[in-house]
Amino acid sequence: MKFCLIDAGIFIDKPELLDPLRAIGEVEVFNGIPAGTEEVIERAGDADVIAFGLMQFTEEMLDALPKLKVLQFIGTGMWNFVNVDYAQSRGIKVLNIDGYGSNAVAEFATAMALALAKNIPPADRVLKEDRWSIDGLMGKEMKGSTVGVVGTGSIGRLSAEKFAALGAEVIACDIYESDYLKENYKIQYKSMKEIFMEADIVTLHMKVTEENERIIDYKLLSLMKKDALLINVARAELVNTEDLYKALISGNLAGAAIDVYDSEPPTARDYQLAQLKNVIATPHIGYYTQEANDNSIKMTVSSILAAL
Structure with a gap:
């Protein structure tokens, strides 16, 4: 199983928090928002699970990810970043976390x-x-x-x-x-x-x-x-x-x-x-503290594991 943190490298201050995922599969971490669908495919074309925290997922991007089973938002309000109904119609579970910050x-x-x-x-x-x-x-x-x-x-x-x-x-x-x-x-x-x-x-x-x-x-x-x-x-x-x-x-x-x-x-x-x-x-930093950041990664990993 392959896990891709497609834009979330900035949040991974403590790599050991991803160890539960590494125990059951391959984990790749990328920094920065992909420039478009082509770069999304380059980073996560063969991923079973994608976690993201910054980018907007378009329907075109979802169509280009045939192996994707779980799309995990590292935050609250996933509906603002992806068409949840469309993703679910393609058999993709869309998840977020709540209360971390x-x-x-x-x-x-x-x-x-x-x-x-x-x-x-x-x-x-x-x-x-x-x-x-x-x-x-x-x-x-x-x-x-x-x-x-x-x-x-x-x-x-x-x-x-x-x-x-x-x-x-x-x-x-x-x-x-x-x-x-x-x-x-x-x-x-x-x-x-x-x-x-x-x-x-x-x-x-x-x-x-x-x-x-x-x-x-x-x-x-x-x-x-x-x-x-x-x-x-x-x-x-x-x-x-x-x-x-x-x-x-x-x-x-x-x-x-x-x-x-x-x-x-x-x-x-x-x-x-x-x-x-x-x-x-300010550039949406209200949630962005060391404590909340660690909470978000722990909760993201737990959410992914519960969905598999």
């Missing part, structure tokens, strides 16, 4: 909010430009601020805990209310409209469904306070990018921090959004 992403959301609230990126630019000035750099404290957490699953729950520990008043929105958060942190659940009207910072932690795709639109964004901030380290598909850009350049929204994009690598429109001075944009 919940704390990493929750910490990242908190860090993004603090960086925006404290004006850290523009303050850094002042010194890099050989200037000394505090004009326009007054920050806001997290203590006493109202933070709206939209989605209180594993990552949202941890985010709520971290903001509460900083002294923020945390409110939340989710169709499934967390008794743990209500009992231990006195967090109130409110409607989406109320969250956007009341919060100084809104942080998104929902999974994407047909019902909530592009739910964050100009109508919701226009309800926010003029000095409010939006954090999206969840899924780009939750937000209407055009409406977010409009809100940011019009002054309806003070700032945004973004770690996820409709297409990765991003489109020209995403880069235009990233270039705004009131935006912090």
Whole structure:
């Protein structure tokens, strides 16, 4: 049996984590996203199992891999990277992992909010430009601020805990209310409209469904306070990018921090959004810590073995 980690070399910091796969077959590891179908075939044309973490798998690529039995995404949200229904119609099991980086992403959301609230990126630019000035750099404290957490699953729950520990008043929105958060942190659940009207910072932690795709639109964004901030380290598909850009350049929204994009690598429109001075944009690194990385490889190996 042949296993191919087709683009995941960057994640293999500890090769010994792949030993359970080596015990039952040949393992090949590649770095970087393949340039196209031809390179996919070069790397994995004879693979029974492919694990991937960065690339988009097209139907053409799947058609070119006749031996493929298992396609394992090293992350959450495989539906954004491959047509799962099409793969399954070809007899390919498509798998992902969940929960490997919940704390990493929750910490990242908190860090993004603090960086925006404290004006850290523009303050850094002042010194890099050989200037000394505090004009326009007054920050806001997290203590006493109202933070709206939209989605209180594993990552949202941890985010709520971290903001509460900083002294923020945390409110939340989710169709499934967390008794743990209500009992231990006195967090109130409110409607989406109320969250956007009341919060100084809104942080998104929902999974994407047909019902909530592009739910964050100009109508919701226009309800926010003029000095409010939006954090999206969840899924780009939750937000209407055009409406977010409009809100940011019009002054309806003070700032945004973004770690996820409709297409990765991003489109020209995403880069235009990233270039705004009131935006912090990062290349989808919220999950990327040593601890979460090790968890992801361990869980990937376990998922593959369970599928064989």
